Amino acid sequence: MSDAAAERTHPAxxxxxxxxxxxxxxPRVRWFASATPTAASAAAELGVEVGAIANSLVFTIDGEPLLVMTSGAHRVDTAFLGERLGGRIRRADAETVKAATGQTIxxxxxxxxxxxxxxxxxxxxADYPEVWAAAGHAHTVFPTTFDELIRLTGGEPTPVEPPLL
Known part of the structure; x- marks a missing residue:
């Protein structure tokens, strides 16, 4: 296997x-030469709006892992989301993220x-016809849609921050 091919594989x-x-x-995984661990870096690399990046953030709700797929243009308001979901939300630590997902932050x-x-x-x-999500490694993303993301994850569509008044 060549070095280039070796760089294009990873168990996650x-x-x-x-x-x-x-x-x-x-699967249409796109590999980048450099890590794109933030929505802004992924958006810049892809040439898309930061809002079209589907950030995967792991929290806990009452001690259980919770994956929040949020637009890169938003910050998760944990008090707001916790109230909507009926529990207390906290940011998961790196060990919890790895144990719950098999992947690293x-x-x-x-x-x-x-x-x-x-x-x-x-x-x-849902405002974007195509969104991009990480593919298990900080050098990877894949394209999807809002509806497909809901189907793939069994996720609940919900706002993650209160509406602006």
């Missing part, structure tokens, strides 16, 4: 690709986890 990415295939989605995908995770999907992502 392979699990994401397998999960997409199992769901009937052709900066590359967490919406799929390919050891077990299904309770997931919410920011309704703001």
């Amino acid at each position: 990415v392979e699990r994401v690709e397998a999960a997409l295939l199992a769901a009937g989605v052709e 900066g590359g967490v995908a919406p799929v390919g986890h050891p077990q299904p995770l309770r997931t919410v999907v920011d309704v703001a992502l």
